[in-house]
Amino acid sequence: MSDHLFEYLCRMGDNTLVLGHRVSEWCGHAPVLEEDIALANTALDLIGQTTLWLDLAGEVEGAGRDADKLAFHRDVWDFRNLLLVEQPNGDFGQTMMRQFLFDAWHLLQLKALMGSSNAQVAAIAEKSSKEVTYHLERATDTVVGLGDGTEESHNRMQAALDKLWPYVGEMFTSDDVDAAMVDAGIAPDPASLRPAFDALLDDVFTAATLVKPQDDFGHKGGKSGKRHTEHLGHMLTQMQWLQRAYPDATW
């Protein structure tokens, strides 16, 4: 049981860690100053949530690892994030499409976790859901604004959606870890979030004049850790270089 819970908490924390780092890569590079600050805020929110999830994971594991150890002293095969969040930023439109797809799932997930039988999980979910509500609002506005914008912005958003769509399915797949969480009343069945997710996407894509791809093929292997895309390893060399070069350095 505690193995499964540890695994589950790593999935939550690794999602926010990897996406938080990805979004932080925009710092100083966003198309306008206002977006730059907004993206940095989002990244900081996600890293803050990571600290809560991974500290709790370390506590559950009971092997003396805290959030920093888990974030900086594991290699690719130990990461449990969804494949979606490790995908490269691409252009600004692709970053915001990835953000929207993740936020739409993330908020539903957190709302469900607020009713968790585990009080610490429920508390982290409640705190995070306020931040993520804003992330989703912002990402939705941007997807609609750019999707229903100029011909070029529309084409870029449709291309981003087509490119990222094969990474959506993984959010709703289940395995032994999910089944154990459902049995213990800790977390929802991933598939149960799909109808609300689809309804939101239909509304937003209609407003954004974007077409949802029909093919439901979904890449898997991120949350199980069996097969990450090549991008995660490259990202970790940037994110972890200091702890790799100077293990346990502090300042």
Next chain:
Amino acid sequence: MTNTTHEWPLYEIFIRGQHGLSHRHVGSLHAPDAEMAIKNARDVYTRRNEGVSIWVVQAADIAASSPEEKGSLYEPANDKVYRHPTFFDIPDEVGAM
């Protein structure tokens, strides 16, 4: 090309620090519309818990007095000291005003 501008319009941002105070001008930023201006203001100006309310207004919609009009606008008040409530003795019981 049409003669439209490709810059986002400039918005002036007003934030109320706490209930009971007035909104104060804190700065300006660019945004595609008023809704996004509020979101941008939230990200740019309220990161450290500065506010409870945000107003945004397009800078182009603000009518402002001109510095050259200083004489006609403000000088006539200078020699009308009787408009200032300085001729009343305030009783001690009132305390600080």
